[in-house]
Amino acid sequence: MEFIFGIDVSRYTSNVAILVDKHLVKQFKISNNVEGFKILDEQLGNFAKPLIIFEATGVYSRSLESYLQQADYPYTRINPLRAKKDMDSFRHNKTDSLDALGLAKAMSMHHYDPTKLSDPVYSEMHDLERLYQEKNEDIVREKNRLHKILSITFPEIEKLLSSTDGDLYWNLVQEFPSPKEVLKYDIQGLSKIILQSTPKNMGTLRSQHIASRFIDLAKESFTISNSIYAIKETTYHAHEVQTIDHMKTQLIDEMAKISENLPEIKVLTSIPGIGLKTAVCLTAEWGDVRRFYSSNAINAFVGIDLIHYESGNYTAGDHIRKRGNSYARKILFKAVLNIISASKHTPTNISLSYNTKKQSSGSKGTKKIVISAMHHLIRTMYHLILNNEMYDTKMFLTEH
Template structure:
């Protein structure tokens, strides 16, 4: 057997090759992620005429070019969790880290664990595309949240308290009354200069255009708030530019996120598990494609417990001698995006309170036992993922 360790970086990799008895076949050497360099590497490996086991770490998207070439050549490749490889290398007193040592460590791991390595298999393209869209969606949401905070900071100086009256609830930014109000008036100083009658007429036209209700009462509240508030930034050019730019970024991020979500929904509806996941309590049109994207093909998990471990929602046992811990925190060594999506499912269950849903009843039971609210939610997520695994797996039995 030939054991190959590949330490991946952005545009090149370090490769080490060992024989079955631990002898160094090739000292660590660099290969670049271009066709010529990778073709030479594959040719040299195939010329050894032996069973080849390749181990590399999952490094975002940097490992994809070399992984693609290996799979096209029908070579055995196992893509390992970087944390697992890090712990495997923690058996030395004197710590040292170089690409050469990392490549040798992976080759040694391939040699030692040859019979337990799991080959990498490409998921169906739909799952890959859905996961890609989910990553893009999360990036847009991250941009939206950051700029929402920036906008809130600006409003504290120009329109303090306006968010308590006008709340951004709509999913369509073009119909968002708060955004349109800020864009029109910029600061409470503008409203003070207009006077009550002129402002009420102006606000009425804006509210009717956006389809708002009870706008007369809100208009009076806003005018009273404006006259009693102390603004630290007025209607100067610098403030107006900052508010306008922040609004533009925020609106574009929301529009982009909505467009990506529509594509995710269209793609997820072609998968066989979509109606099952959509039918689960607390899972709506927005959460269904996100859950499927983060979990992927459920058949790659051996059990519901393995799915919870993938989400980082497991609490591994901790015991030594006569000590055995009874109060363990979740590991959080998993997919944070999946945990976040599941947490949103729990929030939906708390809002709608379905009395016939076992996950909701389990969460309430834990709360009644005195568990903190977040602990009860994470325990309910554990049950939710086990039910998810069982129901979807019924499709393939």
């Protein structure tokens, strides 16, 4: 006999449908908490080797998944798009109870493989990486706010250094949020403060050069507002940007620490142009890449699989689906650009493919060429990780 539990998970509750040899025998609702999982455990205990299926619904399904893992029940976590496609043939209405029944019916028809459990480190990395991405979004907002308020209090300070990033710049903005604060000092006095403000070693001549330029910019600056509130807002946003930037660094360090025993980190960083940050962030987003049956499956997961459409005499240009992990897609896009930049010193099969296509197409379709290079990069990464091989430039260029 076949026993199937279809579970439709929502935020606070889950609907459960039990099929025995394709016949519905029971439906009930549980809360997604300790008491609810006790009820589910009692029901599961009534059947021998029950098949369990539910949709992956982000954070909402994680409590159910954690319970099933701790209770040592095999389960199938199905992609919502796959579930919708398979249930559309027999589901005409949509309710939570019908979704639970539909999942059970889909399991009885298709007999999906159980979900392979990955090392818990991948889940930990994923949580850290999502926090890292949140901080990325936060720092962009804070930088925009800082730029806006500096346009009122001290616009010329943005010309002081070659970059408006880094501890030296943010420390100076907090120390000198308006030109009048700079003009209180001569070059020697200002030079000493600059030396104290940089976390890196800086020579006296360099600090004096910055101090001299700082005073000149302060004299040129036309301040719109010197109000105490505008000054406080300037120092606040500079401090926030600096704090978030430090937190981002700490998150990368933490991901690197907990993943130091994962062989794919060393494999990925062996590719010229791929640094530790890219390797840990990408691994955190796509998890254990060995669970994918092919590199094309990774393309679909990332959302760069191609869509082809033609009807009658009309054929649309191929374009990527973009229905996938947008963070992984962004990381891979930047990784390709880094590989191309590093190819000046260490060419790779990815950069060679990119340059060949770029030359043949002129300067048109650069983004499409990068997407093509992403496909190439994914195939290379997948091969290396599956075989636990380091990147060998000579071997890959010879094959290419």
